[in-house]
Amino acid sequence: MLRMSTLLLRTLREDPADAEVASHRLLVRAGYVRRIAAGIYSWLPLGYRTYRNVEKVIREEMDRAGFQEVHFPSLLPREPYEESNRWEEYGPDLFRLKDRRGNDYLLGPTHEEMFTLMVKGEFSSYKDLPLSIYQIQTKFRDEQRPRSGIIRGREFVMKDSYSFDIDDAGLEASYQRHREAYIKTFNQQGRIPTSCARSVALRQMLRLWLPR
Numbered sequence: 001m002l003r004m005s006t007l008l009l010r011t012l013r014e015d016p017a018d019a020e021v022a023s024h025r026l027l028v029r030a031g032y033v034r035r036i037a038a039g040i041y042s043w044l045p046l047g048y049r050t051y052r053n054v055e056k057v058i059r060e061e062m063d064r065a066g067f068q069e070v071h072f073p074s075l076l077p078r079e080p081y082e083e084s085n086r087w088e089e090y091g092p093d094l095f096r097l098k099d100r101r102g103n104d105y106l107l108g109p110t111h112e113e114m115f116t117l118m119v120k121g122e123f124s125s126y127k128d129l130p131l132s133i134y135q136i137q138t139k140f141r142d143e144q145r146p147r148s149g150i151i152r153g154r155e156f157v158m159k160d161s162y163s164f165d166i167d168d169a170g171l172e173a174s175y176q177r178h179r180e181a182y183i184k185t186f187n188q189q190g191r192i193p194t195s196c197a198r199s200v201a202l203r204q205m206l207r208l209w210l211p212r
Contacts, residue, residue, distance in 0.1 A: 008045050024149030039146025039154035051157075055136055057188050058159050065181040067132040067161060072114045074138050078104035080113040095140045107140035115162045130170050132177070134161035 012029045019025040027033045032047030043051055059069065081087040087094070087106075095107035108114070115133060123129070136159045146153050163174035179195070186193040 019149065021148045021151070023151065027149060033150060039143055039152070041150055041153060041155075054189070058136065058185055061181045061185045061188070062134050062159075062161065064184075065132075065177050067134050067178075067181070070115075070118065070133050070135050072108070072111050072118075072135060072137060074108050074140065076106050076108045076111075076114065078106065080117060081106060084113050086113075093141050093143070095142050108137070109139055109141045111135065111137065111160060112162065115160075119164050126166055130163060130165045130174060132161060132163040132174055134159060 009031045011031050014029075015025045016028045016035070018035065019028060027047065028035070030046070031044055032050065033041045033043055036042055062069065078087055081090075090109060094109060097105050097107070099105060118133075119131060123131075136157060138155060139158050140155055143152060143154055150156060161178060163171065163178070165171045165174055183193055
């Protein structure tokens, strides 16, 4: 049993000098997170326990909605992002690196390409659809000016979910299922969500079609 007297917890009286928003100030002062470098944070015991509880709520609602969890690596090859033109389009926000043989890799800022390639590789027909899959994974973006604490950092955790549908009607049904799951997730955490208008223009349409 963990006792408060042994808990790794140090609160601060003063606001951190680099904190610009209330959530950042409170997380640091309450002993939940500590800054390692600009946009990079470590989690202390109370913060990490909260972090895991939030993940648990998200997983419960995603699984209850019938979505399946997958997991992709953070270290990714260059080729899929070249095919989607995002190796260049991401510009300086992309963390790029080479292995000892000179091959190009990146630290994943997002995983749409990986989701699409997984479904393309595993499914042989549109008859296998619809499918909704998600992951909770660390992302990396070389923000020009990291700010707002864990909200906009260079390393952060994001839950992303994608549906693969046969037609617009199926896409709309998947959207509504996701919307309901998100509302329930926020409600479980005592939050009142506000819906925003959808944009029909996605960031990038990946033309990696499933064989029929």
